[in-house]
Amino acid sequence: MKKDITFIFKAHLVPKEVYQGGKNIPPTDKKIHKLSSNENPLGASPKAVAAMKAALDHIDIYPDQTDIRLREALVKDFNGQLTAEQFLCGNSGSEILDILLRAFINEGDEVIFSNPCFLPYAVFSRWYGAKQVDVPLLAPNYDLDVEGILNAINEKTKIIFLTSPNNPTGTYIPKSVMDDFMARVPKNIVVVFDEVYRHFAVAEDYVTALPYVxxxxxxxxxxxxxxxxxxxxxxxxxxxxxxxxxxxxxxxHKPFLLPLTSIEAAIGALNDTEFIEKTVKTVLEGRAFIAKAFNELGITYWPSQANFFIIDPPFPEMEFTEKMMEEGIMVRPVSQFGAPGKVRITIGDAEANAALVNALRKIMQH
Structure with a gap:
């Protein structure tokens, strides 16, 4: 007799939706420009690569027991405004999210986020039995609904996720809005401010989490x-x-949390100011070039402070994605992120951006 083991499963872990990362380039002899995963258009920092290669001679031994060396490098990167004890490191920003949820969420607690947004906010919090409260961004500009979030707070609210610049919209939260929100949010709630695209934000009123910390x-x-x-x-x-x-x-935090190569790569990358500046310059120039093309082609898009755009494609999202792939351009439908019908396009290097614009012109002529 076959036994039913579902009774041992936690109900909140039964998947409603699962986060799926961007696809890799499929095997092909054709030139493909991957503009679907918001990766760096220039590759990796040379100093990071060199540091990783040097570390390979030592991968037979355990890495640093803690992340203290990386935290000390981050203190320097933040010009001494923070102390080493104020940093937390992990295997990706996503793992930091997971650690924070493990630290603060019990079954039945609530988290608030605002779709369209990074899907793991909802998926990860479900792992710990949290109730997800979605206070959507306001149409048509994807503005933060401050009043909606504050009204959604109750005694069970533990974490609020804010993102600026936001994935997948590329929009940001102005300083005046953040100031107002932080002055009114209850002090017993943790605000997780996702700023992974902060280097590309040039708006005069853009703000990070730093002043509030x-x-x-x-x-x-x-x-x-x-x-x-x-x-x-x-x-x-x-x-x-x-x-x-x-x-x-x-x-x-687990001991030996970070691989040796990751620690060395991150420290090397923080020291590579030339690469950082070149990356930002490439993205900003590409952002202006692509926005100009969108305007010329009549494509609806939202101004971006990140290294990508979200657009309202001229065809249904999957048809548009397939047509672009036929032209050698990978883009990302973002219905899963809470933006049905929209497509996200990463800013690439000059060659990729030119190929993107040529592909758009071609498919819109048919």
Whole structure:
């Protein structure tokens, strides 16, 4: 007799939706430009690669027991405004999200996020039995619904996720809006401020989590080495927050959490200011070039402060994605992110951006 084992499963883990990362380039002899995963258009930091290669001679031994060397490098990167104890490092920004949820969420607690947004906010919080409260961004500009979020807060609310620049919309939260929100949000709630695309934000009123952390608010600034530094394959990220929150969360940090190659790559990348500046310059120039083409072609898009655009494609999203793939351009439908019918397009290098525009012109002529 076949036994039913479903009774041992946690009900909140029965999947409603599962996060699926961007696809890799399929095997083909055709030139493909992957503009679907928001990766660095220049590759990886040369200093990071050199540091990784040097570390290969030592991969037979355990890595650093803690992340202290990387945290000290981050102190320098933040010009000494934060102390080493205020940083938390992990295997990608996504793991920092997971660690924070493990630290603060019990079954029945609530988290708030605003679709369209990064799907793991909902998926990961479900792992710990949290109720997901979606306060959608406001149409038509994807503005943060501050009043909606504040009205959704109750005694069970533990974490609020904010993202700026936001994935997949590329929009951001102006400083005046953040100031107002932080002045009104209850002090017993942790605000996770996802800023992994911060290097590409040039709006005069853009703000990171830093000033709010310095003021002592219960905020965590979430960052990644996957975008600006070109280390997506190494899966390394970090957060910064108050000493109280950081030291509490560190209680559930595993020893030897980070691979030796990741530690060395991240430290090397932080020291590679030339590569960082070149990456930002490439993205900003590409952003202007693509926006100009969108305007000329009559494609509806949203102004972006990130290294990608979200567009309302001229064809249904899957048809558009297939047509672009036929032209050698990989793009990302983002219905899964809460933006039905929309497509996200990463800014590439000059060659990829030119190929993108040529592909758009071609498919719109048919």
């Amino acid at each position: 310095l003021e002592g608010h219960n905020v965590v600034g979430l960052n990644s080495f996957s975008k600006t530094y070109g280390l997506a394959g190494q899966r390394i990220g970090y957060g910064y927050t108050t000493p109280t929150i950081a030291n509490y969360v560190r209680l559930i």
